[in-house]
Amino acid sequence: MPDRVASPRVAALVGPYLSGKTSLLESLLMACGTVHRKGRIEDRNTVGDASPEARDRAMSTEVNVVETEYLGDRWAFLDCPGSVEFRQDAVDALMVADVAVVVVDPDPARVRMAMPVMKLLDQRSIPHMIFINKIETAQVGLRELMEALQSVSDRPLVLREVPIREGDKVTGYVDLVSERAYRYKPGERSDLIQMPETVRDREEEARQELLESLADTNDHMLEELLEDVVPPKEEVYETLAKDLADDRVVPVFFGGALEDNGVVRLLKALRHETPSVDETMARRLVDPGEDGPLVQVFKTVHAAHTGKMSLARVWRGPVKDGTQAGGEKINGLYAFTNPGQPTKITSAEAGSVAGLGRLESVTTGALLDAKGAREADWPASMSPLAALAVRPAKHGDDVKLTGALAKLAEEDPSLRVEQNSETNELLLWGQGDIHLQVALARLARQYNVEVASEKPLVPYQETIKKSTKKQGRFKRQTGGHGQFGDVHIEIGPLSRGAGFAFHDKITGGVVPRQYIPAVEQGVKEWARQGPLGFPVVDFEVTLYDGSYHTVDSSEQAFKTAAQLAMREGMPDCQPVLLEPILKVEISVPNDATSRAQRALSTRRGQILGFDQKEGWDGWDVVHGMLPQSEIHDLIVELRSATMGVGTFSWEFDHLQELSGREADQVVERRKTLLENG
Incomplete structure (x- = not known):
């Protein structure tokens, strides 16, 4: 033997x-x-x-x-x-x-x-x-x-x-x-x-x-x-x-x-x-080097009594407290011989698992020796599947919350924190409802941060289908210098995905050159919230005429004039709602393929087809398009239908017009949200 x-x-x-x-x-x-x-x-x-x-x-x-x-x-x-x-x-x-x-x-x-x-x-x-x-x-x-x-x-x-x-x-x-x-x-x-x-x-x-x-x-x-x-x-x-x-x-x-x-x-x-x-190291490592201590971090934890601790496999030892690892000094070395309580030690030998104290810049997967980090073959973090919009329950805890979320994401790379620029929400992404609820529980227990959470807003946008011309005239007399700006603009639609274009067709100096950038800026600022309450995309504005006052005109006046023209003109351009559409790939055992397809169709999705999952006997991948508003609990349905093993991946694909009752409901909810601040 x-x-x-x-x-x-x-x-x-x-x-x-x-x-x-x-x-x-x-x-x-x-x-x-x-x-x-x-x-x-x-x-x-x-x-x-x-x-x-x-x-x-x-x-x-x-x-x-x-x-x-x-x-x-x-x-x-x-x-x-x-x-x-x-x-x-x-x-x-x-x-x-x-x-x-x-x-x-x-x-x-x-x-x-x-x-x-x-x-x-x-x-x-x-x-x-x-x-x-x-x-x-x-x-x-x-x-x-x-x-x-x-x-x-x-x-x-x-x-x-x-x-x-x-x-x-x-x-x-x-x-x-x-x-x-x-x-x-x-x-x-x-x-x-x-x-x-x-x-x-x-x-x-x-x-x-x-x-x-x-x-x-x-x-x-x-x-x-x-x-x-x-x-x-x-x-x-x-x-x-x-x-x-x-x-x-x-x-x-x-x-x-x-x-x-x-x-x-x-x-x-x-x-x-x-x-x-030694056999495992030879199998696993791309470049183990030749001598000296070598460790690889497989888990990061933050604890009240130890601070940041990097749980690592010691490929080569001994590793001693106070020595260099990845360009930093190990400040505390721990073993796990006492169940539930790390034990401080002075040295860890090859093969053991050790907790390395306060390596602040080191992340999970890092392969470290005394000189720095080596090339490491490490799997990518799991892609997020579900999100919650979070905010501190107590006023003034914003900085505390973001710091705690960053530590949670460092402990668990399958969590992701995003400040969404379109909805202005702080999003916590994870692998499902239980995963997210555990993260919130840890925020409260480990970091003393109570949070309120809710389903994230969908980043709807809006665009226009018709053109119009409008004049925006801003005039105010205040006793001293007044404010005066006058613009004539044409607003028109662009093809989907074209974004925004501004054209200057001023001749004869009716609008001085120094004020034209202010007109464009005024249009952009107004377009952050269109007549339906959402950011406006895929449109163009042409400045073709206007007038000015030699004393009272200013950049601010022309910015305001442009916004007045937009406010009056956009409702005449037949504004329409745009909803984000995601490309999804659902992976399930083939006896659940029909249920995966049904999950797409009942959520207003489009089924593009399915094929066998490469290298997975008895599994299929269903391809489709799905409105982002319908994806929130998709993972719950898939796991329920597949004993927990079904999953999906997604990426943004395009914006698509949404009309009828569903669009009316979205606009009404947006109006209520804006009215309530």
């Missing part, structure tokens, strides 16, 4: 929402002796999901880091959120993990929920195992489960054990490499037993399938099988470890975390087969 014990290693626990990752972490820590009493999610006392936001919702809302030891090996477990709305933390954690344990339900219908994470693991060649949790609740056989799981994996799955059943209940397992049988003892280690005769045929069949899968990557083992020679167990273990490190196969285990069933078996597989930090 190969000995892979060296530096600390990192295992990420990933998988769909409600698959039991946090419960598995409790079992793993119990088996390691880190905790002596397991917490329960319903009791809100688990090591993972320790934040108030996670406990309030009984779900993981951020990655949790716990360091432990098992049989002398040091481990860091990264318990990752399963909800797709908090997937960014899982993606970032996987980029520094030596291995991932994908926790799934024993229900073929829910296997599709693992597709996004399985695709990421395959695309990034991250070694991973599957742990079928809650095996005691399985309603189907392991063969059917394996077939369903293979449908979401590009790599061949290799079953590592077969169940021992008594009636419909799984009471133990047979390890297919050692060929030893074990009976579960809830809350304790399994007992070694004689292999039951009822399972022997299935064990022999499954073991042969395992060996044949490994022979695909091991020529020597293939020769042995062709010659009917049974490969030594040491060779089987060595091949399994090598194939896992090379991401050629995916070992599959099963058990029940609540009863601690199968957890020690999983730990032993992790111990003997997980790649070392």
Whole structure:
């Protein structure tokens, strides 16, 4: 059996929402002796999901880091959120993990929920195992489960054990490499037993399938099988470890975390087969350099007692408190051996996970050595799908709010903050309603900023369909110098997307040259809010005549005259409302394609067609156009129709005329909004 014990290693626990990752972490820590009493999610006392936001919702809302030891090996477990709305933390954690344990339900219908994470693991060649949790609740056989799981994996799955059943209940397992049988003892280690005769045929069949899968990557083992020679167990273990490190196969285990069933078996597989930090570094890094400390940040947190902390994988060590990383001095170094409470340390060795204090300019994904930042291959942040308009509940908290939002977005790159210039709203973008509500809860708890939130305004605009000519004359006598400006303008429509054009056709100096820019400025300022209440686009104004006074004329007077002409002329130009139209691409399993199309059509969308999603068997991409006003809760409907895995991307495409009752309602709401300030 190969000995892979060296530096600390990192295992990420990933998988769909409600698959039991946090419960598995409790079992793993119990088996390691880190905790002596397991917490329960319903009791809100688990090591993972320790934040108030996670406990309030009984779900993981951020990655949790716990360091432990098992049989002398040091481990860091990264318990990752399963909800797709908090997937960014899982993606970032996987980029520094030596291995991932994908926790799934024993229900073929829910296997599709693992597709996004399985695709990421395959695309990034991250070694991973599957742990079928809650095996005691399985309603189907392991063969059917394996077939369903293979449908979401590009790599061949290799079953590592077969169940021992008594009636419909799984009471133990047979390890297919050692060929030893074990009976579960809830809350304790399994007992070694004689292999039951009822399972022997299935064990022999499954073991042969395992060996044949490994022979695909091991020529020597293939020769042995062709010659009917049974490969030594040491060779089987060595091949399994090598194939896992090379991401050629995916070992599959099963058990029940609540009863601690199968957890020690999983730990032993992790111990003997997980790649070392050197192997992971060679696989992951573009340019690891040659010597000296090297770290990579996978999570940024802001805490009251430590300030900014960068959670990092130490690729090369030792890293010491006070040394340089990325051009800054580390001010505080922390380990995570005490669940829920970072522990200050003086040095972190290669392979470990460490908290680096107060690296203010360092962001998630940064690869750092003593000299600066190196080139890093890091996935792009998730694109935003839903937004809330936010404002401080207390007067004067504007600066406090923007600062807190910036920190939230630094902690979670899938959040985005935007000051929308068209609606003048401060927008918080995220991955869905729960994601945004958790962010608001953190604002209140972590930064003491209470906010009011609402659905964002749609950046409607307006344009005109007819031309007109108008005179604007501004005259005011105040006792001293007066104000006088007189302009004759022609207002006309332009093609969609043309913007605004101003033409000067003054002859004979009837409007002096120095006042003409003021006329254009007056038109632009007035066009910020047209007769329908929205910014005016796609129109032109021609200044062709006017008059002035040698004493009383001024730039301000001509600006005002231009605005008077616009105010009187624009209602005669047949103003029309324009709504923004987005190009959307909806990704769903193909049994939900019709529902995705229906979601578009019922939202006044235009379906452009659909095709198979590249590299995703059984998935489609639906292409369409959708009014921006209809996109607010689209992600909720898609996730409801696809067990949480459906998603979409969008980009602005064009402005389109909106008329009839819907346009009237938009204009009326705008009028009310403006009247109320």
